[in-house]
Amino acid sequence: MSGHSLSTMSQEGSVDSASDKALTSSEQRQPRRRPAQRRAEILEAAAEVFARKGFERATTKEIAAQAGVSEGTLYNYFGGKRDILLALLNQMGESASAAIARMQNGSFEEMLAQLLADQIRMVHRRPLMILLLQQAVLDDEVGRAFDQMIAGLQRETMNQFATLFASGKLRTVDPFVAEEIVGSMMMGLTIGAELAERGWHHEPLSPEVLGKSVVDVIMKGLRART
Amino acid sequence: MSGHSLSTMSQEGSVDSASDKALTSSEQRQPRRRPAQRRAEILEAAAEVFARKGFERATTKEIAAQAGVSEGTLYNYFGGKRDILLALLNQMGESASAAIARMQNGSFEEMLAQLLADQIRMVHRRPLMILLLQQAVLDDEVGRAFDQMIAGLQRETMNQFATLFASGKLRTVDPFVAEEIVGSMMMGLTIGAELAERGWHHEPLSPEVLGKSVVDVIMKGLRART
Amino acid sequence: MSGHSLSTMSQEGSVDSASDKALTSSEQRQPRRRPAQRRAEILEAAAEVFARKGFERATTKEIAAQAGVSEGTLYNYFGGKRDILLALLNQMGESASAAIARMQNGSFEEMLAQLLADQIRMVHRRPLMILLLQQAVLDDEVGRAFDQMIAGLQRETMNQFATLFASGKLRTVDPFVAEEIVGSMMMGLTIGAELAERGWHHEPLSPEVLGKSVVDVIMKGLRART
């Protein structure tokens, strides 16, 4: 995969199970709360606002309101708006790593299909891929964090490709081209999923069906004999 | 193609053949100049600044400086910053349409490869795909313009797929899935090309080679018999 | 003089003659104006607000209001609040230099008396010495500018002392101590003048009388034979 590929950052799981988040704004003052939980709430709120408004147009005021805290409180947990984005990115990176680690069993095809499905689920939960791409490209530090987030995935697929090549099961395709194809496909489908999630034209295809079909076509194409 | 696909918006041709494009800001007073040319210069400058700073962070001041005009002058040609982006998008849409119209000859494979190569060239010239995606998603009017830009391409590929299906040359794959695959691949490769253009990790692959290889793999995969 | 001495920064003269400054706030929009004049008006307003509120408590809003412009306009002329202070300091430094250059004639006593009187007049016009001391001590860049402002004066008095010593007209006092005495006296009187200007206890003494008396005492003290 070639740098722009993407990861399997899925279920954060642990963090935002708190369903009592929505204590919107009526209390005088937020009661004390476990800092880790408050932090997670802010991240969740930020994800929501970022997805809706983009990074620049998302205001700290709105993030705070969404999180049900005052604006100043944000700065007790994060250095600033940009830091919130970075924290979000790291959080996503960690769950991506966890998801990859959790996988490692079936065939290459199955693995790819699963990665793809994870991507699509992730984007369903947090349609932030386009925003992250944009910020990664504009802000070096975000870029680095974004890179790191996808590094594991990239390493994994590359390893698998190496094995397949060694076993002669792929026809003569430049392995970098193969990598590029798979990576681009993932990126493209992820973007597509985000657009679908946002109501762009078509029904979102089921992650499982789509993942399986796409991988099937790609792998058939890579294996085909001339 | 499924809504998020992308187009062949390539050579604007008309606009920047002018070799005096790089008149960044030195002239004392803009000599007489055809308004259309002035407009094109502003668009060119805006594309450059948008690519470098993103939409929100690009300031009208910087665009004006890059175009070698004063800030006020921008408003003699465009309604505002957002209008400049829309104009840019329309300009790109028009050249995409022109490119598609110019094409229509070879096989489906050749056509796809050419579309892909066009995309990559376009992104090389104006690495704005990520920005446009982001703005399209955030701003309805940009979204509509973006959609329109890719509509022609989408229609065209869909037609071709229909023909292929009718001729029984594709194996049993849901045509929407096929469309999704091709569209996603294009989107993914375009994003990849923009990232490469911005120095992201790998050498940019040659548009021609990449286009051909990718299309070959995809079509083989779509044709393969079970 | 020993580093903390101070200068003869007096009449800016040219700049703020504009008596039409007080076009307080009724117009829709400030008409165009010669930038240099607008700049000087802002400096004048800032001096006034700084003197009244101190640096930190002076708000850009109040400076703008005092100058009769909008807040944003400040930033067309200066990089920020701190830059306004630096500009003020430089302006004062320049008039101090000019005042010193204009002087160079009479005896050492006359010169000192004149420097002192200048100081007191300066502080009468802009009671900013205490503020400048504080900021010079807290902010390196202000410190440097402050230093530079007094460098000329320091050099001048040191030269004069050297001459007096060479001619044996001063009794055996460490020249650095002499310098310290004169410098401290100037600083102390300047502070005293600022306090008086601010209504601190006593009537402000006339610059001329005070300058003459003080210098007389000091020089008598320095010349006295054991």
Added chain:
Amino acid sequence: MSGHSLSTMSQEGSVDSASDKALTSSEQRQPRRRPAQRRAEILEAAAEVFARKGFERATTKEIAAQAGVSEGTLYNYFGGKRDILLALLNQMGESASAAIARMQNGSFEEMLAQLLADQIRMVHRRPLMILLLQQAVLDDEVGRAFDQMIAGLQRETMNQFATLFASGKLRTVDPFVAEEIVGSMMMGLTIGAELAERGWHHEPLSPEVLGKSVVDVIMKGLRART
């Protein structure tokens, strides 16, 4: 002395003899401690932070950290940041009074020299004179406290001057001018000492040497016959 003169606020003595003063912030939980001591620690910490950052830029957070307590605790001992400054000022005033009371023996010259040396030592320990001047000028209540701090000194020197005049030992100089000279000299030297303490240019002169020389020159100057 003329209002702006300054005092001999020297060794607080009682307060910080405690050698555990430097308990910056390491203890886990403040063990039992006499409230008066805790108060003194906070004042000490505040002095340090005020000297380093100025009054406005000193944050309660930093003062608390420096004192090794939590922010909230500050408010158990003081009404607020401003109150801490006032308490500090009063503390300094008290030790100044004590120092004056302790003195009263030698000649006028000796007394002046000692006052001066005290000043310089005080500023060495707490370089806050400039800050206090600034705040005294901006805040009426601080101004009053500052005034009170120097009132004793002022009274004392004025008395001495009256005696000297009565004895005909001073030549015909307006007693107010004499007072102004001595007061200004003290203020000037104190400022100079603070600047030196802060690394401003020259080596700090020894308090004793400087005090003696300065007083010698001044008194000679005041005594000189025409």
Added chain:
DNA sequence: AATGAATGAGACTTCATTCAT
């Protein structure tokens, strides 16, 4: 008595847009 999370007013600054020249 001590803590430190929460608050929110208000500071500085940016920038798209307007409009007198």
Added chain:
DNA sequence: TATGAATGAAGTCTCATTCAT
């Protein structure tokens, strides 16, 4: 038509102070 000074709304961030624990 071109200019760029002026505007002011809105954004990010700071920090003294409060108060539940």
